[in-house]
Amino acid sequence: MSSKNIYIVVGASKGLGYSLIKLAKTKGMTFGIARSMPDDETENHVQINCDVSNLKEIPSIMKKIDGQLPSKINRIYLFNNASTIQPIKPLAEVGITELKNSFDLNLLAPIIISGEFIRILQSREFNHSTIVNISSGVSKKAIKGWGSYCITKAGLNMFTECIPVELNNKRIFSISINPGALDTDMQKEIRDGDESKFSVVTKFKEMYEMGELKSTDQVAKKIFKLCDENNFINGSFIDFNNL
Secondary structure (H helix, E strand, C coil): CCCEEEEEEECCCCHHHHHHHHHHHCCCEEEEEECCCCCCCECCEEEEECCCCCHHHHHHHHHHHHCCCCCEEEEEEEEECCCCCCCCCCHHHCCHHHHHHHHHHHHHHHHHHHHHHHHHHHCCEEEEEEEEEECCHHHCCCCCCCHHHHHHHHHHHHHHHHHHHHHCCCCEEEEEEECCCECCHHHHHHHCCCCCCCCHHHHHHHHHHCCCCECHHHHHHHHHHHHHHCCCCCCEEEEHHHC
């Protein structure tokens, strides 16, 4: 049996995740994970409907994936894309449940999913693997009202950096990517915010009106090119606004 390329996309039902899974389907076997996936499962595309912010469900999700992987794998990719910008409010006003929901989805879920993914790789024959964590520019710069999002994305960057340090495995790579401002539902959430309280709302409204938000399909192609060429420092943060 010839080896295959495998693509696992978390948050695959819309936005950048949907663009990633669409492109991945043209390249190999795919697993799409999201709270609600369109009904298009095929022999080479497996859909898993699940809310990964329910952290206790993650081991069973990854076990399901493990049971359907081929015996020989060429390249295998994990894209941790699911996240939320909510709550949009000053940290002093954020409730415990809101804070937990943000940290569970944006930071803890990628850590747990990646840990299960690495355990799968330890019992598999594969040539190359990359864990891609979708971060944000605000992981490097605080934005008023986005404290939970900024903190969790900064944590995701550090987690990305920890992976190669802990594994010291020349076949497993990790990267954290700021894709830039994308034309997605999350951007609409931002634009619907209170301009009188958060000045960043005005900025993104202007970007939307000027057509300056990036296409998720184009950014997905850019991510795949970067991963396929493996032209980055293991564990690094890449800002697409600077490329």
